[in-house]
Amino acid sequence: MSAPPGRFAQHVASLPPRPSEHTVDEALAHPSLATLPTLLSHDAQGSLERMAQQAREVTLQRFGRAVRLFAPLYVSNACLSSCTYCGFSKELAVTRRTLTVEQVVDEAQSLAQQGFRHILLVSGEHRIEVSKDYLVDCVEALRPVFPSISIETQTWSDDTYARLVDAGLEGVVHYQETYDRDRYGEVHRAGWKRDYDRRLASTERAAEAGVRRLGIGALLGLSADWRADVQAVAEHALWLQRTYWRTEVSVSLPRIKPSASGFQPVAAVSDADYVQAMAALRLVAPEVGIVLSTREPAVLRDGLARIAVTTMSAGSSTEPGGYLSPGEAQEQFAVSDERSPAEVAAMLEAAGYEPVWKDAFALR
Amino acid sequence: MTDPLVIAGRRFSSRLLVGTGKFRSHEVMRQALLASGSEIVTVALRRVDLTRVGEGDVLDFVPPAMTLLPNTSGAVDADEAVRLARLGRAATSADWVKLEVTPDPRTLAPDPIETLKAAERLVAEGFVVLPYCPADPVLCRHLEEAGCATVMPLGSWIGSNRGLRTRDAIEVIVSQSGVPVVVDAGLGVPSDASEAMEIGADAVLVNTAIAVADDPVLMAQAFALATQAGRLGFRAGRGAVLESAEASSPLTGFLT
Numbered sequence: 001m002s003a004p005p006g007r008f009a010q011h012v013a014s015l016p017p018r019p020s021e022h023t024v025d026e027a028l029a030h031p032s033l034a035t036l037p038t039l040l041s042h043d044a045q046g047s048l049e050r051m052a053q054q055a056r057e058v059t060l061q062r063f064g065r066a067v068r069l070f071a072p073l074y075v076s077n078a079c080l081s082s083c084t085y086c087g088f089s090k091e092l093a094v095t096r097r098t099l100t101v102e103q104v105v106d107e108a109q110s111l112a113q114q115g116f117r118h119i120l121l122v123s124g125e126h127r128i129e130v131s132k133d134y135l136v137d138c139v140e141a142l143r144p145v146f147p148s149i150s151i152e153t154q155t156w157s158d159d160t161y162a163r164l165v166d167a168g169l170e171g172v173v174h175y176q177e178t179y180d181r182d183r184y185g186e187v188h189r190a191g192w193k194r195d196y197d198r199r200l201a202s203t204e205r206a207a208e209a210g211v212r213r214l215g216i217g218a219l220l221g222l223s224a225d226w227r228a229d230v231q232a233v234a235e236h237a238l239w240l241q242r243t244y245w246r247t248e249v250s251v252s253l254p255r256i257k258p259s260a261s262g263f264q265p266v267a268a269v270s271d272a273d274y275v276q277a278m279a280a281l282r283l284v285a286p287e288v289g290i291v292l293s294t295r296e297p298a299v300l301r302d303g304l305a306r307i308a309v310t311t312m313s314a315g316s317s318t319e320p321g322g323y324l325s326p327g328e329a330q331e332q333f334a335v336s337d338e339r340s341p342a343e344v345a346a347m348l349e350a351a352g353y354e355p356v357w358k359d360a361f362a363l364r
Numbered sequence: 365m366t367d368p369l370v371i372a373g374r375r376f377s378s379r380l381l382v383g384t385g386k387f388r389s390h391e392v393m394r395q396a397l398l399a400s401g402s403e404i405v406t407v408a409l410r411r412v413d414l415t416r417v418g419e420g421d422v423l424d425f426v427p428p429a430m431t432l433l434p435n436t437s438g439a440v441d442a443d444e445a446v447r448l449a450r451l452g453r454a455a456t457s458a459d460w461v462k463l464e465v466t467p468d469p470r471t472l473a474p475d476p477i478e479t480l481k482a483a484e485r486l487v488a489e490g491f492v493v494l495p496y497c498p499a500d501p502v503l504c505r506h507l508e509e510a511g512c513a514t515v516m517p518l519g520s521w522i523g524s525n526r527g528l529r530t531r532d533a534i535e536v537i538v539s540q541s542g543v544p545v546v547v548d549a550g551l552g553v554p555s556d557a558s559e560a561m562e563i564g565a566d567a568v569l570v571n572t573a574i575a576v577a578d579d580p581v582l583m584a585q586a587f588a589l590a591t592q593a594g595r596l597g598f599r600a601g602r603g604a605v606l607e608s609a610e611a612s613s614p615l616t617g618f619l620t
Contacts, residue, residue, distance in 0.1 A: 060576050062523065064386020117413060147410070212440075241470055246440060248469040287470045352388040358413045361438060361448055 003157070006201025008239050012232075028054060031283035036234055039280035040227045048276055055279035055308045058286045066354045068311040069341065070118035070148070071111045072293075074320040075099050075138065077330055079124030081154070081191025083177075085222060087259035087318075087332045088124040090191065094260050094330035097320045098129045101137045107323045108142050114315065114341045117358040118148040120173065122318075122332075125154035125192055132160040139167040148360035150213060154192050155202030161209035168364040172206040173215030174199060175252065179232035183223040207244035214240060215291065217252035220277070221265030230277045237288045250289030250311060253277055257295050257333040271300055275307065282308035294335040301337050302347055314344035367599065369567050371544055372460075372492045372513040374431075376403045379561065380591040381433070381546060383571025384408070386523075387580060390425040396574055398427055400584035405430045406462045406569070408437040409452045423456070433494065435462035441475070442482035449486055461486060462516070463495040472522045476503045480510060487511035496548050499530035504537045504545075515541060516548040516569065519560060523572045525552025528559050538564040554583075554590030561594025562602070 005013070024044045027035035028051060038044060044051065076098035079088040087094065099107065108119060121138055123130040130153055139149050150171030151164065161172065178184050181196055188194045203214055216236055218229035233251055240249045255274065256265040269277075278290060292301055292309045294316040301312065317323050319331040339347070345355035368375040382402045387393035397405055405426055412434075413421050426432060434452035439445035442465065449461040463486065465478040474496050480503065486493045492513045497503055499517035507515050517537055520526035527550065528534065538545050544566035551557050557568045570587050577583035 061525065061572075064523075064572065064576055065388035066386055245470065246467050349389060354387060354389055356411070359410055361410045361451070 002195050003198035003201060005197045006204050007243065008204065008236060009197055009200050011239055012235070028283075031280075033231075033235055033238065033284060036231055036280060036284050037227070039283065040230055040277065044280075045272060045276065048272060048279070051279045051283070052275060052307045055282040056306060058282055059308055059310065062286055063289075063310045065352055066356045067305055067309065067348050068118065068289075068356045068359050069116065069345065070120055070150075070311060070313055071114075071116040071341070072120045072122045072152070072313055072316050072318070073104065073107055073111065074122045074318055074322060074332065075104050076123040076126060076130045077320050077332065078126035078129040079191070080127070081125040081193040082189040083191075083193060083261075084187045084189065085219065085256060085259070085261055085263035087261055087330055089261055092260050092330075095328065097329035098123075098126075099320050101134070101141055103321060104138050105141050107321065108145065110323045112145050115345070115357045116341065117146055118150075118360065119146045120150045120152055120171070120313075122152045123154075123320075127154060127192075130154070132156070132158070132163060135160070136163055136167045139164055139169050143168040143362060143364060147358060147362045148213075150215070152215070155199050155205075157198065157202070157205065159209075161206045161211060165210045166364075168362065169211065170360060171213030171215060172203070172211045173217075173252075174202050174206070175215075175217035175219060175254075176200055176233070176236070177217075177219045178223040178229055179218065179236070180223045180225070180228065187222060203240065204244075207240065207247050211247065213248045213250065214244070215250045215252060216240070217254060217291075219254050219256060220269045220274070221256035221267050224267050226267050226269050226273070226277070230281065234281055234284050237285050241285075241288065248289065250291050251281060251285070252291040252293065253281070254293060254295050257336070259333040260330055274300070275304065278304055278308040294337040295333065297336040298339060298347075301344075302351065305348060305353060306351060312344065314339065314341040367595070369544060371404075371494070376431075378403045378588070378591075379567040379595055380557070380588050381406065381548075381567055381569040382574065382584070383569065384422055384426070385411070385437075385571055386575035388575075390420070390422055392580055393422075393575070394425040394427065396580040396584040397430065399581045399588070400574070401588045403429075403431055404433050406433040406435045406571075409434050409448050409455075410438040412452075412455065414455050431460070432456055432458045433460050433462045434458060435464050435496075436482075437464045437466070439465050439482075440467040440478075441465065442478045442485065445478070445482040446485050446489075449482075449491060450489075453491070459490060460492040460494065460513075463493050463512075474498055474518065476500060479503075480506055483507055483510045483512050494546065499533040499537065501533060501536045501540060504541060508541065508543050512543060514544045514546050514566075516546045518549040519547045519556065519568075520550030522549040524550050525573055526550050527552050527556040531559070531563065534560065534565065535563050551587075554586040557587050558590040558594035558597070561591055562597045564598055567591075 027038035152173040520529040547560040548569040
């Protein structure tokens with residue numbers, strides 16, 4: 001049975017159609033959800049440099065000359081969901097591994113030694129192997145070393161978020177992947193993740209449980225209209241900010257990468273398109289954090305850090321256990337930027353930004 | 365020292381307080397702090413990594429002669445602010461704290477209710493409390509009665525560089541306050557600092573405007589001079605503002 005639509009889904013359903021009849025100049029002068037379609041349009045490509053300059057100003061004003069660094073820690077690739085684009089998908093015959101809590105701590109220590117104080121625990125969707133109790137144990141074990149702990153796991157409908165917050169969890173990341181319901185149904189074939197409304201409302205449940213930082217996102221290339229997904233994620237981010245005003249909201253726009261799934265993107269998102277999407281998002285949502293992972297190549301990451309990005313991962317492995325014993329399990333996707341955290345930090349410094357390793361305090 | 369700024373019995377010759385966020389590097393920050401001539405510097409405890417002090421932490425770049433004012437940035441309620449202040453005192457042995465309680469990450473607007481609650485508790489624990497607060501005259505009275513060492517009303521939204529948008533309220537706060545009034549947040553250009561000082565603020569706190577300037581060191585000097593100029597202008601006592609021109613050679617002078 002499907003979950004009932006959450007508050008954001010109801011909000012979207014109540015919106016009147018928004019015809020966009022703005023010129024690019026008008027849209028740049030008045031960036032908003034109403035003018036975002038223009039900012040994302042082909043027509044605006046000719047003004048990309050201007051848009052990037054404007055986005056840079058907004059980013060500097062709000063976030064200063066500083067970029068926050070974090071590391072993902074893959075705790076498990078066990079998965080009960082079947083998603084056609086993902087290297088962890090249930091039906092793929094890949095090597096599975098779930099770390100013990102002790103192994104999670106060992107991996108985390110190696111990240112702490114490289115400087116990280118913000119950590120994101122990532123897993124496939126397996127509520128037995130990656131259970132509520134397991135996650136609570138992980139958070140409690142990591143709390144002494146990491147002032148900021150977030151999770152990117154399956155969605156939860158019980159008291160899991162509240163228990164994790166009690167244990168010291170700061171952030172929850174759930175990407176909707178695509179906001180196009182029909183396309184969502186095609187690529188999410190089975191498992192919890194198949195339920196569009198359950199997934200969309202999970203961010204609301206997390207906010208209501210007291211999670212301080214929410215991450216949302218769309219996987220560009222999954223649906224034919226990547227612009228519609230960027231528009232939807234902007235709409236979602238601003239709605240979350242308005243509705244859960246105590247919560248810090250960040251957005252990520254990963255592009256599909258090669259994985260064991262063999263999935264091919266159905267829309268090409270060029271580098272120029274990508275920069276345009278990031279700059280437009282920044283103009284429309286000045287206070288929203290923008291996260292960029294090592295999926296993207298170094299040259300693009302370096303450029304986007306100067307325009308719109310406020311948070312970056314570095315030196316990432318997408319395989320459970322991949323920091324201390326790489327090659328023993330399937331990775332989720334191939335990373336592009338293989339520089340070490342120290343090298344990424346040095347790049348930021350050279351570009352005139354302070355790499356911020358710690359921007360939080362222990363909540364418990 | 366002529367015309368010192370006195371906070372909790374301590375005397376300072378500079379009336380410019382500075383912050384440490386948003387700089388491109390710790391070294392640029394250090395140079396800007398020195399150029400500011402400031403004697404009080406605020407540091408976000410959430411940015412301090414005690415495991416790294418001595419190895420390039422932000423605290424290692426604060427000039428030793430400056431008075432460290434740890435702040436509770438990131439705290440969303442009184443409980444968190446109090447806990448952070450205690451951690452800060454344990455870590456830095458400074459019992460001064462800049463109290464910041466900002467539950468809304470979008471505006472970072474200070475929460476008047478939780479700020480007052482936290483101030484009362486911290487004063488009782490022996491802290492010297494400098495609270496960042498809305499520019500509200502009655503709230504400032506409450507904070508003073510709670511035993512705060514200053515009040516720090518905002519000039520405009522933090523980080524906004526919008527200038528002294530709360531001028532009318534600041535004038536009232538200045539006129540009533542028994543503790544130093546430090547205008548904190550939103551001052552974007554040196555003339556904003558002058559304006560705050562001219563209307564009688566005892567000091568200003570500037571961070572973003574210096575940190576994100578193309579040349580933070582030069583901007584720090586500019587704010588130092590502007591703060592001094594504004595203070596001198598206030599002490600000198602300005603002439604009355606008139607609706608129409610008043611000739612310096614009166615037309616009716618022949619009558620005497």
